[in-house]
Amino acid sequence: MPRVVVLGLDGLSHTLVERLTREGVMPRLSGLLSGAVSGAMESTLPEISPVAWTTFFTASSPSEHGIFGFTDFQFPGYAVRFNASGRIQRPALWDWLGLRSRRSVVLNVPMTFPARPLFGIMVSGFLAADLNRAGYPAWVTSFLKESGYRLEADFEQVHRDRNAFLKEIRQTLAGRAALLDRFWEETWDFFFLAVTDTDRMNHFFYAEYEEQGPVHGAFLAFYRQVDDIIGQLLDRVEALWAQGERDLCLVLLSDHGFCGVKEEFHLNRWLKAHGFQSEVGPEARVLALDPTRLYLNRPPRFERGRVRPADAPALLQDLQSRLRAERAVEGIAIGRDIYGPAAPESAPDLVVLPAPGYEFKARFTTGPVYTPSPLQGTHTRKDAFYLIRTADGPAIHPKVDNILDLGRFLFSRFGLDRKETNDEPSRRLGPDQS
Numbered sequence: 001m002p003r004v005v006v007l008g009l010d011g012l013s014h015t016l017v018e019r020l021t022r023e024g025v026m027p028r029l030s031g032l033l034s035g036a037v038s039g040a041m042e043s044t045l046p047e048i049s050p051v052a053w054t055t056f057f058t059a060s061s062p063s064e065h066g067i068f069g070f071t072d073f074q075f076p077g078y079a080v081r082f083n084a085s086g087r088i089q090r091p092a093l094w095d096w097l098g099l100r101s102r103r104s105v106v107l108n109v110p111m112t113f114p115a116r117p118l119f120g121i122m123v124s125g126f127l128a129a130d131l132n133r134a135g136y137p138a139w140v141t142s143f144l145k146e147s148g149y150r151l152e153a154d155f156e157q158v159h160r161d162r163n164a165f166l167k168e169i170r171q172t173l174a175g176r177a178a179l180l181d182r183f184w185e186e187t188w189d190f191f192f193l194a195v196t197d198t199d200r201m202n203h204f205f206y207a208e209y210e211e212q213g214p215v216h217g218a219f220l221a222f223y224r225q226v227d228d229i230i231g232q233l234l235d236r237v238e239a240l241w242a243q244g245e246r247d248l249c250l251v252l253l254s255d256h257g258f259c260g261v262k263e264e265f266h267l268n269r270w271l272k273a274h275g276f277q278s279e280v281g282p283e284a285r286v287l288a289l290d291p292t293r294l295y296l297n298r299p300p301r302f303e304r305g306r307v308r309p310a311d312a313p314a315l316l317q318d319l320q321s322r323l324r325a326e327r328a329v330e331g332i333a334i335g336r337d338i339y340g341p342a343a344p345e346s347a348p349d350l351v352v353l354p355a356p357g358y359e360f361k362a363r364f365t366t367g368p369v370y371t372p373s374p375l376q377g378t379h380t381r382k383d384a385f386y387l388i389r390t391a392d393g394p395a396i397h398p399k400v401d402n403i404l405d406l407g408r409f410l411f412s413r414f415g416l417d418r419k420e421t422n423d424e425p426s427r428r429l430g431p432d433q434s
Contacts, residue, residue, distance in 0.1 A: 001102075002247045002413050006192040007233055008109065009226070010049060010126075011199030011377075013257035014040035014385040020227075025220050028231035032252075036389035040382065042402040043256035045338055045351045046292045047381040049126060049199070050083055052255035052403055053110045057192075058090040059407035059416075063339035063347055065090040067111065069290045070127070072346050076303035078281045080289070082127060085112050089344075093407075094118050094190060096416050102189040107179045109194045110255075115140075121183055126152065126196050143182065149175050153197065158204050159374065165204070166218050170225060173197045177229050184236055190414075193233070198226060202258045206377025210260060241391040249413055250389040253406060257383030262357035264373045265328035267292065268364050274322055280364045282306060286319060291360035293348035294319065301345045312349075319350060328358040328370070356380065 021030035044051045044062060046069060054067045062068050066089035071080045088111065094104035098119030106112060106122045113124035114133035123144065124134040128151045135141035143149075153172045158165040176195050184191070201222050208215040230252070237250050267288040271277045277284030282304035287295050296312055299305035307315060320332045331353040339347045354360050359378040386406050390396060398409045411417070 001189065002249065002415075003189050003245065004191070004249045004251065004410060004413050005233065005237055006190075006251045006253070006410070007230065008053070008192070008194035008196075009198050009252060009254050009385070010110070010194060010196040011202050011256060011258050011379070012226075012254040012385055013259075013380070013383045014254075015383055016202075016258065017385050020220075020223055025223050026227035026230070028227050028234060032230065032234055032389060033387065035393045036250075036387045037394045037397055038252075038385070038387040039400065040257075041253075041384050041386050041400050041406065043379075043381050043384045044403060045333055045353075045381065046290075047256040047379045048291065049110045049196075049255055052384075053194070054088055056253070056255070056403050056407040056410075057092045057094075057109065058088065059093070059404065059411045060090045061339070061404060063343040066344055066346060068346060068348060069293055071289055073287075073289070073295070073302075075301055075345055078287070078302065083111070084127070085114060085116055085124075093410060093414070093416075094120060094122075094192075096411075097190055097414060102414070103187050104190040105183050105186055105188040105192065106190075107183060107193045108176055108196060109192055110196065120188060120190075121186055123149075123179060123183075124151075125194055128152075147175075147178060147182075149178070153200060155200070162215065166215070166222075169197050169200060170222060173222070173225055173229075177232065180229065180232060195226060195229065197222075198254075202377040203375045204377075206258060207260050208376060246391040248391060250387075251406070251410065252385070252387040253403070254385040255403065257380035257385075258377050259356050259380050261359050261373045261375050261378045263328065264359045264361055264371045265326070265354070266365070266367065266369050266371065267294070267352070267360055267362045269367060270323075270326070270369045272366075273369055276319070285315060288362040289348070290362045292352035292354060293362070294350040294352070296349050316349060323352060328355055328360070329353070330355040353381070354378075 020026045044055050050067050050070050051062055054065050058065045067083055071082055074081050094106055097104055104120035108123055108125040110126040113128035115122045115124045115136040121140055122136040128134045131144050135144050150172045153169040180193055205215045205219050209219040240248050271286050276286040284297050285307055296307045297305045298307040323329050323332060329352055333351045335347050335349045359373050359375055386400055400406050
């Protein structure tokens with residue numbers, strides 16, 4: 001029976017992998033690369049964690065799983081809500097495996113909060129907000145509390161005391177290693193651990209790594225700690241291979257790439273400056289959500305929509321023409337081209353493709369359109385990283401152009417083909433099977 005181990009490294013780009021392994025910072029990852037199939041792949045549109053990770057673990061596109069960003073409008077109104085695990089419209093891989101009585105251990109994976117029943121064990125990841133709802137079954141929550149597990153480092157602390165934040169993020173990273181230690185010996189067919197602290201380190205200190213600033217040494221020490229986790233996982237996998245589990249597959253991946261930041265670009269402020277909205281709500285013609293999604297205020301999506309169907313094409317054309325003139329914009333993707341004609345109402349009409357180095361924000365605030373960024377790194381759609389290793393080295397060569405391809409490869413390892421998961425989207429686990 002095939003088994004799969006996945007290590008997610010949020011925001012660890014293929015370029016950064018090449019640099020850190022070449023510089024000797026990550027020797028265990030370097031050794032793993034030598035016997036694996038690996039490379040760069042594209043992320044989703046937009047290239048952010050909720051969309052990308054959900055695409056990966058459901059092996060479905062955003063138009064199928066229904067997650068387009070951190071937030072969505074509460075249609076047909078204008079209030080905004082955060083997305084959570086209950087909003088995902090497609091079963092995850094562990095749901096399908098549970099139907100076949102195959103157990104999963106899912107640890108710190110984004111978009112799994114609150115933890116939902118599965119045939120196995122779950123510790124919720126980003127945006128987990130409460131330990132009481134972050135573990136399944138109940139004894140897992142007890143372990144998290146008793147061990148002092150931290151869901152996330154305090155992001156605000158980095159602006160008050162960088163040294164204290166660096167200490168805290170390494171402690172949080174150590175907590176991910178503790179999850180590996182505690183849950184590896186459980187019974188499982190699918191083991192998935194995500195390290196999300198890599199994304200935080202890159203956001204706050206990427207430029208200092210590139211320019212060898214004051215935190216350069218701490219950045220390298222952090223990634224040596226990440227490499228140690230990779231080594232711990234690899235040692236465990238190699239032990240199983242040595243015991244005869246030749247059908248065990250190891251996968252590493254990131255959800256998007258990274259680069260340095262030039263400026264922030266505030267999309268809703270831009271809409272106001274160009275007359276597309278005067279306020280958030282019925283009077284607006286266009287509204288933006290994190291970080292690069294644009295929605296026409298049209299019925300029936302919005303109950304008080306003011307954009308008539310006949311006016312929509314010209315409005316979209318005007319939006320595209322004006323946005324393309326901005327230095328922060330590399331291109332525009334039209335919603336129907338990305339998501340297809342059957343996309344749900346929550347799908348955006350346009351998605352902006354940021355130029356390299358521009359951090360997009362879509363908060364409903366006032367102020368300049370372009371502002372200096374408190375961050376040092378930002379996401380890129382290209383240059384996400386993947387690696388596949390089997391007991392016999394690079395014995396398989398799947399076509400992986402993007403993170404959806406990698407998710408489909410994972411499903412195929414368990415004999416779950418695309419037709420089966422498309423034909424029965426509503427199947428769910430029954431009562432608690434743990």
